[in-house]
Amino acid sequence: MNVRGRAMRTIWPAADGRTVEIIDQTRLPHELAIVELETLDDAARAIATMQVRGAPLIGAAAAYGMALAAAEDPSDNAIETAMSKLAATRPTAVNLRWALTEMRRALSEVPESRRFAAATVRAGEIADADVAINHAIGEHGAGLIIEAWRCKGRAGRVEVLTHCNAGWLATVDWGTALAPVYRAHNEGIPIHVWVDETRPRNQGASLTAWELGEHGVPHTVIVDNAGGHLMREGLVDLCIVGTDRTTAGGDVANKIGTYLKALAARDNDIPFYVALPSPTIDWEIESSAAIPIERRDAGEVTHIEGWTEEGRRVTVRLTPAHSPAANYAFDVTPARLVSALITERGICPASSEGLLELFPERRRRVVRE
Amino acid sequence: MNVRGRAMRTIWPAADGRTVEIIDQTRLPHELAIVELETLDDAARAIATMQVRGAPLIGAAAAYGMALAAAEDPSDNAIETAMSKLAATRPTAVNLRWALTEMRRALSEVPESRRFAAATVRAGEIADADVAINHAIGEHGAGLIIEAWRCKGRAGRVEVLTHCNAGWLATVDWGTALAPVYRAHNEGIPIHVWVDETRPRNQGASLTAWELGEHGVPHTVIVDNAGGHLMREGLVDLCIVGTDRTTAGGDVANKIGTYLKALAARDNDIPFYVALPSPTIDWEIESSAAIPIERRDAGEVTHIEGWTEEGRRVTVRLTPAHSPAANYAFDVTPARLVSALITERGICPASSEGLLELFPERRRRVVRE
Numbered sequence: 051m052n053v054r055g056r057a058m059r060t061i062w063p064a065a066d067g068r069t070v071e072i073i074d075q076t077r078l079p080h081e082l083a084i085v086e087l088e089t090l091d092d093a094a095r096a097i098a099t100m101q102v103r104g105a106p107l108i109g110a111a112a113a114y115g116m117a118l119a120a121a122e123d124p125s126d127n128a129i130e131t132a133m134s135k136l137a138a139t140r141p142t143a144v145n146l147r148w149a150l151t152e153m154r155r156a157l158s159e160v161p162e163s164r165r166f167a168a169a170t171v172r173a174g175e176i177a178d179a180d181v182a183i184n185h186a187i188g189e190h191g192a193g194l195i196i197e198a199w200r201c202k203g204r205a206g207r208v209e210v211l212t213h214c215n216a217g218w219l220a221t222v223d224w225g226t227a228l229a230p231v232y233r234a235h236n237e238g239i240p241i242h243v244w245v246d247e248t249r250p251r252n253q254g255a256s257l258t259a260w261e262l263g264e265h266g267v268p269h270t271v272i273v274d275n276a277g278g279h280l281m282r283e284g285l286v287d288l289c290i291v292g293t294d295r296t297t298a299g300g301d302v303a304n305k306i307g308t309y310l311k312a313l314a315a316r317d318n319d320i321p322f323y324v325a326l327p328s329p330t331i332d333w334e335i336e337s338s339a340a341i342p343i344e345r346r347d348a349g350e351v352t353h354i355e356g357w358t359e360e361g362r363r364v365t366v367r368l369t370p371a372h373s374p375a376a377n378y379a380f381d382v383t384p385a386r387l388v389s390a391l392i393t394e395r396g397i398c399p400a401s402s403e404g405l406l407e408l409f410p411e412r413r414r415r416v417v418r419e
Numbered sequence: 420m421n422v423r424g425r426a427m428r429t430i431w432p433a434a435d436g437r438t439v440e441i442i443d444q445t446r447l448p449h450e451l452a453i454v455e456l457e458t459l460d461d462a463a464r465a466i467a468t469m470q471v472r473g474a475p476l477i478g479a480a481a482a483y484g485m486a487l488a489a490a491e492d493p494s495d496n497a498i499e500t501a502m503s504k505l506a507a508t509r510p511t512a513v514n515l516r517w518a519l520t521e522m523r524r525a526l527s528e529v530p531e532s533r534r535f536a537a538a539t540v541r542a543g544e545i546a547d548a549d550v551a552i553n554h555a556i557g558e559h560g561a562g563l564i565i566e567a568w569r570c571k572g573r574a575g576r577v578e579v580l581t582h583c584n585a586g587w588l589a590t591v592d593w594g595t596a597l598a599p600v601y602r603a604h605n606e607g608i609p610i611h612v613w614v615d616e617t618r619p620r621n622q623g624a625s626l627t628a629w630e631l632g633e634h635g636v637p638h639t640v641i642v643d644n645a646g647g648h649l650m651r652e653g654l655v656d657l658c659i660v661g662t663d664r665t666t667a668g669g670d671v672a673n674k675i676g677t678y679l680k681a682l683a684a685r686d687n688d689i690p691f692y693v694a695l696p697s698p699t700i701d702w703e704i705e706s707s708a709a710i711p712i713e714r715r716d717a718g719e720v721t722h723i724e725g726w727t728e729e730g731r732r733v734t735v736r737l738t739p740a741h742s743p744a745a746n747y748a749f750d751v752t753p754a755r756l757v758s759a760l761i762t763e764r765g766i767c768p769a770s771s772e773g774l775l776e777l778f779p780e781r782r783r784r785v786v787r788e
Contacts, residue, residue, distance in 0.1 A: 079739035245742075247720070249618060249642040252737055259742040271744040273618040273720055275643050275676025279712065279750035282678070307644025309651070313682040343648065351616070351642055354723060356735025364735055366725025368621055370448035373614075373628040375640040381648035 051218045051225075051232055053082065053264045059223045060107050061114060061177065063170065068121055070114045074101045075219060079260035080357045090119040090132050097139040097146075104220025105294065106184075106327065109145030110177040112136045116153035117169035124165035129157055144295075145329060149176055177222045183327045184224035186394035191230025191290065191325055192237065194390075194397070198287045198321075199239050207240035207268070209287045211277055214246070214305035215253035216292025216325065217261045226325040227292040228258070230392065235267050243269040244280060248305060250350040250377060274307050278314040288321045290392070296324070296331050298412075300385030300400030301338035306378050312387035321389040324400070328393055331405065333412055338382040351375035420587045420594075420601055422451065422633045428592045429476050430483060430546065432539065437490055439483045443470045444588060448629035449726045459488040459501050466508040466515075473589025474663065475553075475696065478514030479546040481505045485522035486538035493534035498526055513664075514698060518545055546591045552696045553593035555763035560599025560659065560694055561606065563759075563766070567656045567690075568608050576609035576637070578656045580646055583615070583674035584622035585661025585694065586630045595694040596661040597627070599761065604636050612638040613649060617674060619719040619746060643676050647683040657690045659761070665693065665700050667781075669754030669769030670707035675747050681756040690758040693769070697762055700774065702781055707751040720744035 051058065061072045064086065074083040076099065085101060087093045093115030096102050102111045119132030133150050140146055156172040157165050199208045216227035224232060228243075235241050243262055248254035255271050262269040272280070280286050289311055295303040302308070302324050315322035335341065352369045369375060388400035398404035406413040420427065430441045433455065443452040445468065454470060456462045462484030465471050471480045488501030502519050509515055525541040526534050568577050585596035593601060597612075604610050612631055616624035624640050631638040641649070649655050658680055664672040671677070671693050684691035704710065721738045738744060757769035767773035775782040 079742075080736070247618070247737070249616070249644055255738045255742075260739045263739050263742050269742065271720060271738050271742050272747075273643070273675065275618055275674075275679065275750075276745070276747050278678040278682070279675060279747050282751065305644075306642065306648060309647040310644065310679040310683060313647065313686055314679060317682055351640060354725060354735075354737070356723060356737050358733065358735055364727060364733055366723075366727055366733055366735060367449070368616065368723070368725050369624045369640050370629045370632050373448075373624075373632050373638065373640050376645070378641075378645050378648050381644075382651065 051223065051261060051265045059177070060102065060219055061110055061222060063174065070118065072096055072102050072111065073219070075103060075257065076101055078219075079256045080361070080363075087114070087118060090115055090122060090135065093118055094135050094139050097136070104215070105143055105145040105330065106180045106221040107219075108140055108143045109149035110173070110180060110222050112146050113149045113153050113173035113176040116150065116157070117166065117173045120157060120165040120169040124162040129154065148329065152176065180222045180327075181224060183394040184221050184226060184229045187226055187325050187327065187392055188224055188229030188233035190396050191323065191392040192233035194288065194321070194323060194392070195230055195234040195241065196237075196239055202287065207242050208234070209242055209244065209285055211244040211280065211286045211289045211311065212246065212258065213254065213291045213308050213311055214248045215257040217258050219257050219261050220292070226327060227290045228261070229325065230290060231267060232265060235265070241267065243267060244277065244286065245269050245271045246274050246277060246307065246311070247271055248307065249274055250354075252354070253305070277311050281314045281318040281320055286320055288323060289315050290323045290325055293324050293326045293330055294380060295341060296326050296391065297335045297338055297341070298331065298333045298405060299336045299402050300388060300391065300405065301341075302383045302385070302388055302400070303338065303341045303343075303380050304383065306381050309381040309383045309387075312383045316387050322387060323390055323392055324388050325392040328395070328409065331409075336402070338384065341382060343381070344379040346377045346379045348375040348377050351377050420592065420630060420634045428546070429471065429588055430479055430591060432543065439487065441465055441471050441480065442588070444472060444626065445470055447588075448625045449730070449732075456483070456487060459484055459491060459504065462487055463504050463508050466505070473584070474512055474514040474699065475549045475590040476588075477509055477512045478518035479542070479549060479591050481515050482518045482522050482542035482545040485519065485526070486535065486542045489526060489534040489538040493531040498523065517698065521545065549591045549696075550593060552763040553590050553595060553598045556595055556694050556696065556761055557593055557598030557602035559765050560692070560761040561602035563657065563690070563692060563761070564599055564603040564610065565608055571656070576611050577603070578611055578613065578654055580613040580649065580655045580658045580680065581615065581627065582623065582660045582677050582680055583617045584626040586627050588626045588630050589661070595696060596659045597630070598694065599659060600636060601634060604634070610636065612636060613646065613655065614638050614640045615643050615646060615676065615680070616640055617676065618643055619723075621723070622674070646680050650683045650687040650689055655689055657692060658684050659692045659694055662693050662695045662699055663749060664710060665695050665760065666704045666707055666710070667700065667702045667774060668705045668771050669757060669760065669774060670710075671752045671754070671757055671769070672707065672710045672712075672749050673752065675750050678750045678752045678756075681752040685756050691756060692759055692761055693752075693757050694761040697764070697778065700778075705771070707753065710751060712750070713748040715746045715748045717744040717746050720746050
């Protein structure tokens with residue numbers, strides 16, 4: 051998507067044919083810093099410190115990290131070491147493990163002398179595949195936005211509410227929940243996005259607002275508390291969020307607070323859509339009760355980072371020194387509250403039946419087992 | 420309630436018999452600063468800058484402000500000027516206007532020479548009346564907490580979720596939503612409070628957490644997004660919130676985000692109680708559609724204030740420089756989502772019929788008109 055009028059991805063090979071460049075997302079929204087990854091260690095650090103984040107982008111960054119490792123030392127031993135190092139950066143990311151396994155496979159098939167070249171090609175393919183999936187999600191989801199605009203008699207603008215950052219910054223390009231928004235915007239549909247700030251890490255306020263602003267999509271930042279009121283007042287036409295994991299039954303684990311917005315959407319007869327690349331479907335789990343919910347450091351609740359007027363990045367305390375805090379990172383929105391799932395293969399009801407219609411190969415597998 | 424083991428109110432006459440002292444709430448939770456109000460101007464400034472806030476406390480502070488004015492100049496002209504000045508501090512506060520009218524009445528009945536003494540007595544009565552109302556709310560509400568504990572077989576502790584600050588800091592003492600919590604805690608019921616931080620002004624994280632901690636009530640600060648997950652996980656036994664205005668039909672206007680918690684409580688069969696002193700009932704309005712929702716400065720969303728490790732109070736920006744923000748201060752929770760109202764006269768269903776059972780004088784008035 052566009053940054054300062056120029057198309058960008060979150061990660062790309064540099065002009066020298068070896069280095070990889072990324073947007074340092076820890077500096078956003080106040081500074082656009084491009085960081086060069088020259089070594090395996092650079093790539094591992096970028097993932098661990100969340101300079102790159104978002105499951106699809108983590109996968110692509112790990113793939114490029116394996117290419118950097120192959121440039122340094124293409125031996126089998128070195129490749130195994132690199133894989134372990136990258137796998138340890140974010141222990142729970144599914145895409146990370148998938149990308150590493152895929153890279154090892156690609157590298158094992160060629161002699162050492164050709165491993166760097168093969169790794170570079172395969173990493174690029176992994177990045178491009180993510181873009182293709184998100185582009186397809188955008189195409190299917192944009193239809194829902196265009197339909198909402200038709201329902202409004204093509205007057206005014208389509209009001210979308212989103213939570214957290216499921217935009218292009220979480221992927222290589224396009225994003226998941228925001229792909230339909232960009233697609234509709236690019237096609238000239240008047241659209242406006244209510245951006246939940248998404249406490250405690252504020253990915254909405256810092257990342258979603260930034261990327262929408264840079265691409266020229268009208269938007270307004272709100273506190274997470276505000277969405278219910280907006281829906282009651284008729285100021286939201288539809289909600290679109292992303293997901294970290296969707297069960298085979300259509301339950302959706304996503305950033306903490308998603309469930310509250312789904313309840314408000316249901317209470318006000320507003321469609322609540324979840325956009326997901328199919329790799330985030332967990333076919334092994336039918337019900338959400340089996341999804342473990344990560345509890346993160348309480349410091350993310352008690353303290354917050356922001357920028358002073360002088361441009362200094364400062365962390366400040368928000369709570370009394372002796373008050374404990376709890377930090378649940380995700381919640382589960384039951385399938386009954388999800389109007390539809392938007393995948394790269396199309397749109398389906400949030401149910402086993404709905405998902406299996408789009409992914410019939412999973413039906414056959416289930417029958418066989 | 421207790422601060423550092425000693426009982427305190429939010430406002431009290433100083434030992435000199437003339438000055439009034441307050442807790443400067445803008446310094447909480449990081450500093451307990453007592454401010455002396457010596458003049459009418461001091462009192463007006465304390466209300467305008469939110470050193471004192473919360474409708475009941477604003478009323479008491481305005482009453483004491485009138486006493487300070489009478490000490491400076493007890494003439495009719497000066498009293499009128501003082502009233503205008505105090506009325507202008509927080510234009511929408513209902514209790515402020517009521518307290519000022521009441522003080523003018525009390526002052527008009529005595530000669531100038533006795534006005535300061537009369538004003539001091541009447542201001543003290545107004546403060547004490549607030550304490551009495553909240554104490555009664557606490558008594559009625561504590562019954563619900565004790566009942567919840569019985570239902571748990573007197574095992575573990577009662578888990579309460581609250582939003583914003585409706586504690587003793589918003590009143591002269593006891594608070595509204597937290598009065599039942601303090602009462603139950605004082606009676607030895609094991610209780611734990613989930614404290615919504617309550618963006619954007621963070622009254623939960625800064626004020627509710629502080630006052631619960633000082634009184635020794637176990638509590639945990641959470642982001643506003645977390646409550647739905649906690650309820651789904653069975654970690655909340657009941658919710659209690661305050662209200663800025665309740666309609667004659669039982670709809671509740673309260674801090675933005677209240678509605679989302681009420682939806683989650685309903686979805687998980689958890690009681691959702693609203694504690695209210697009867698002066699906050701708006702008998703003129705049946706439906707919430709007539710309640711205007713205040714929109715405040717977007718700067719409260721884009722920026723946040725906190726304390727650095729070195730103890731400096733610093734404001735930092737959270738959002739991109741060019742992203743607009745919207746700041747809706749309240750939302751409305753429809754009566755259908757409220758399990759019961761807790762008033763100083765007892766507990767009733769959130770409905771016209773329920774309220775009129777407790778306040779039958781309002782029924783007669785309606786019939787007469």
